[in-house]
Amino acid sequence: ELVSAALDHRLRVWDPQSGLRRRAFEALPAAALDFALSPDGRFVAPVCDDPSYPFFDLGTKRERARLAGPDAVTGPAPATLSVSWSPDGRSVAFGLDSGNVLVGATPAGLDEPRR
Secondary structure: OEEEEOOOOOEEEEOOOOOOEEEEEOOOOOOEEEEEEOOOOOEEEEEEOOOEEEEEEOOOOOEEEEEEOOOOOOOOOOOEEEEEEOOOOOEEEEEEOOOOEEEEEOOOOOOOOOO
């Protein structure tokens, strides 16, 4: 499957063979600036202009988890520009416009192997 992000607050999943859209995620709080697929291809983590990080199940189109974003001690919180999953799926990293990277454990249930 291929996934694309758009400024219309949607992620779209495409069939690479036919080029046809399989489904769209229309529940994003803002335009997706970036996204990352889990190593097993079951989940997508979009980066939106939103203070938290949602994780969606590609099969059901439902949000499975949400992580709190960075809190600003003084002034506005840094914007998140990028996201990446570790190869083993146990960690996720978010790149901030401050030059920092937040690295944390993948939310519970998303790092479990497919059954």
